[in-house]
Structures are given as C-alpha cells and as structure tokens.
Amino acid sequence: MPRRRASERPRISVLRVGHRAGRDPRLTTHVALTARAFGAERLYLHPPDVELAGRVDRVGRQWGGTFAVEGVDDWKKFVRAFDGTVVHLTMYGRPFAAVAPALRRSKSILFVVGGAKVPPQLYGLARYNVAIGHQPHSEVAALAVALAELRGIPAPGAWPGATHAIVPMERGKSVERIPAEGE
Amino acid sequence: MPRRRASERPRISVLRVGHRAGRDPRLTTHVALTARAFGAERLYLHPPDVELAGRVDRVGRQWGGTFAVEGVDDWKKFVRAFDGTVVHLTMYGRPFAAVAPALRRSKSILFVVGGAKVPPQLYGLARYNVAIGHQPHSEVAALAVALAELRGIPAPGAWPGATHAIVPMERGKSVERIPAEGE
Numbered sequence: 001m002p003r004r005r006a007s008e009r010p011r012i013s014v015l016r017v018g019h020r021a022g023r024d025p026r027l028t029t030h031v032a033l034t035a036r037a038f039g040a041e042r043l044y045l046h047p048p049d050v051e052l053a054g055r056v057d058r059v060g061r062q063w064g065g066t067f068a069v070e071g072v073d074d075w076k077k078f079v080r081a082f083d084g085t086v087v088h089l090t091m092y093g094r095p096f097a098a099v100a101p102a103l104r105r106s107k108s109i110l111f112v113v114g115g116a117k118v119p120p121q122l123y124g125l126a127r128y129n130v131a132i133g134h135q136p137h138s139e140v141a142a143l144a145v146a147l148a149e150l151r152g153i154p155a156p157g158a159w160p161g162a163t164h165a166i167v168p169m170e171r172g173k174s175v176e177r178i179p180a181e182g183e
Numbered sequence: 184m185p186r187r188r189a190s191e192r193p194r195i196s197v198l199r200v201g202h203r204a205g206r207d208p209r210l211t212t213h214v215a216l217t218a219r220a221f222g223a224e225r226l227y228l229h230p231p232d233v234e235l236a237g238r239v240d241r242v243g244r245q246w247g248g249t250f251a252v253e254g255v256d257d258w259k260k261f262v263r264a265f266d267g268t269v270v271h272l273t274m275y276g277r278p279f280a281a282v283a284p285a286l287r288r289s290k291s292i293l294f295v296v297g298g299a300k301v302p303p304q305l306y307g308l309a310r311y312n313v314a315i316g317h318q319p320h321s322e323v324a325a326l327a328v329a330l331a332e333l334r335g336i337p338a339p340g341a342w343p344g345a346t347h348a349i350v351p352m353e354r355g356k357s358v359e360r361i362p363a364e365g366e
Contacts (some may be wrong), residue, residue, distance in 0.1 A: 005311065006274070009299075024209065024355035025207060026207065026209070026210060027210065027213070030210070030213075030320070030324065033318075033319055033320040033321055033324075034320045034324040035284055036315045036318065036320070037318035037319070037320035038320075039273060039322075044312070059319060063318055063319065063354065075316050076276055078308060091349060092349055092351070092352055092355070092356040092357065092358075093351060093352065093353075094214070094351050094352070095336070095338065095339055095351060096336050097336065098202075106254070120355075123354045123356075124354050125289075126342050129352070129353060131339075131349075131351060131353060132331075132336055132337045132338040132342075133336055134337070134348075134349040134351060135216075135219065135220035135223065135337065135342070135349075136215045136216055136220070136242060136246065136328070136338075137213070137216040137219070137220035137221075137327075138216055138217050138323050140213060140234060140323040140324050141213065141216075141217040141220070141221075141323050141324065141326070141327030142327075143324070144315075144321070144324030144325075144327045144328050145327050145328055145331045145336065146321075148315075148331070148332075148359045149327045149331075150335075151218060153278070153279050153280065153315055153316055153328060154228035154316040154317070154318065155278065156278055156314075156317045159318070163294060165317075166274060166275055166314075166317040166318075167275060167315060168275070168277050168278060169275055169312070170276075170312060171276040171306045171307060172275070172303075172306050173306075174275065176277075
C-alpha cells in the first residue's frame with residue numbers, strides 16, 4: 001500500500017443513500033465511524049438522521065478531528081453537484097485495481113455506498129462503479145478497504161482537539177487523557 | 184499491497200466472540216460475508232447462531248466456495264486449542280504495520296473480533312493484539328482491511344461450485360448463471 005504525503009492525498013467524503021433510521025442505525029454508525037477513522041472529511045447521509053449525527057459528533061469530541069455527519073435530502077441533486085470524482089462502491093462494478101490510478105490522481109472523491117437496496121440511477125450518476133471484490137459482503141468493508149488503499153492505515157497518535165487518545169499496547173487498554181489548552 | 188502466490192498465503196479463519204443473536208444479526212452477517220469474500224475459510228461464532236449460519240450457507244450455494252459458519256460454545260478453550268497465530272483485532276493494540284511481517288510468515292491465522300463488549304481475557308489469550316487504526320470504528324472494517332492487506336482484494340471470476348458469478352461492468356449489473364455439470 002503506497003504511503004503518500006498529505007498534500008498529495010485526495011480529499012474524501014462519503015455519501016450513504018437509503019439509510020433506514022429505524023432499521024440500520026448500527027450499520028450506518030459503522031459506516032460513519034469507518035469513514036472518520038480512515039480520514040474522510042464528511043459522511044453525507046440520505047435521508048438525514050439527527051440522532052446518528054449527534055452520536056458521531058460525541059465520538060469526535062472525545063477522539064478529535066473535524067469529521068461530521070450531514071443530512072442530505074435530495075441525493076441525486078447532491079451527487080450531480082459534487083465537485084470531484086463520484087465513486088459508487090458496488091460488487092457489480094469494475095475491479096478496484098483498474099480504477100485506482102485515476103482515483104489517486106483525483107483531488108476530491110465522493111464514495112457512495114448504498115444499503116440493502118441501491119437506487120438504479122446511482123450507476124448512471126457515478127463517474128466510476130467500483131467493486132472491492134465481486135462477492136456479496138458489506139458496505140462497511142468495501143468502504144474501509146477503499147479508504148485504506150488510498151490513504152493507508154492511520155498511524156497512532158492523538159487527533160487535533162481530542163480529549164483522549166489510545167496508547168498502543170501489546171496487551172490490554174491504555175487511554176491517555178489530553179489536557180485542554182490552559183488546563 | 185503485495186500479491187502473493189496462493190501457496191505462500193496464510194490460511195485464515197475468523198472468530199467472533201460475544202455475538203448477540205437478537206441484537207446484531209446484521210452486523211455479524213457483515214462480519215461473516217466479509218470473512219468469506221476476502222478469502223477466510225471459516226467464521227467461528229460464539230455463541231452459535233444456526234439461523235445466521237444457514238443464511239450464509241445460502242450465499243455460498245449461490246456464489247460458490249467452501250466458507251462456512253461454525254458455532255463455538257467455549258471460545259476460550261477454542262482459542263487455546265487453535266493451531267496457529269491468534270490475532271485479536273482491537274483499537275487498543277499495536278499498529279498493524281508492526282505485526283504484518285510476522286503475520287505474513289504464519290501458516291494459519293485466527294482473527295478474533297469482538298462485539299460491543301470484548302471479554303478482557305482475550306487480550307491475554309491472543310498472540311497479538313493488533314489495531315487497524317487507533318480510533319473507534321467497526322469490527323467489519325478492521326477485519327476487511329486486515330484480510331485485504333494479507334490476501335489482496337479478490338479478483339473477479341466465478342468461485343468453485345458457484346451457480347452465479349458477477350461480470351464486472353462499468354454501469355449496471357450483470358450476473359452470469361453458471362450451468363451445473365451435466366446440465
């Protein structure tokens with residue numbers, strides 16, 4: 001996995017379409033936290049889910065960074081207006097390796113992941129339809145691998161603004177509390 | 184991501200501990216399908232969940248391969264008896280990069296992923312506690328990235344015994360039906 005300087009990296013956001021607030025809050029939470037942990041800037045969520053956005057906000061207040069979940073009412077309009085490369089992750093798409101060079105040259109990428117039912121228009125609106133393997137698995141897995149391929153696995157260390165950071169350990173858990181400025 | 188010949192690859196299985204059949208069937212299904220899609224041989228599931236195993240079996244009958252979900256009653260005994268390298272995926276562990284060379288030399292690996300609550304004994308029983316990033320995210324994401332790092336992203340093509348296979352496409356869906364022998 002090539003490591004790249006921060007300035008060379010594409011900026012990445014994620015759009016989840018077809019979220020069902022009643023049915024899959026935990027799966028969408030995993031999508032959101034995966035996006036955040038692997039360096040995406042935003043999760044755009046259709047339809048909006050204020051509770052979920054709040055939960056992810058609380059994670060950010062503890063562990064740092066500026067990631068946020070933003071609701072999107074009209075996902076088609078949003079995708080059409082996106083200033084960058086729209087990449088739909090789907091097992092029906094082209095192999096990731098075939099598209100990776102183009103993605104690495106992009107300045108800004110929007111990864112789109114569906115839920116159980118993907119609106120068919122998405123295949124037409126995306127610049128690329130890309131498969132992370134061509135077997136049924138998980139939008140969380142597909143997103144994680146795509147992000148790790150483009151950004152690498154994040155290194156240890158406190159994120160900006162964090163109140164807590166993990167100190168990697170061979171066994172057990174160690175969490176460091178980070179004093180706020182002036183504390 | 185280094186591509187390796189099949190003979191050089193570690194054999195990989197996955198153990199999920201603390202599955203809650205009532206509460207997280209979909210998350211564990213994502214764990215199972217991710218394990219399968221990225222080349223693991225088995226998901227061992229504690230506690231057992233016959234319904235989930237059946238659902239994953241049906242995926243295998245359509246899409247091929249020999250992956251299966253097996254219930255485990257005593258996960259500690261199972262981990263102690265495992266003939267290979269036991270790797271607990273946890274955000275508190277050492278960076279993946281620090282452990283990857285040892286993992287690539289292993290003949291057989293058991294990745295252990297917890298649910299919301301991880302039994303503390305796991306940290307002591309695992310040979311390695313390994314973090315895929317040191318931020319909270321998802322056991323599905325951690326497993327996917329670990330498997331993709333060790334095995335690569337699977338290439339297109341029908342799996343042995345499949346009745347169906349995806350034909351990668353730039354737009355839309357194409358699924359090929361594979362005639363059974365003698366059909």
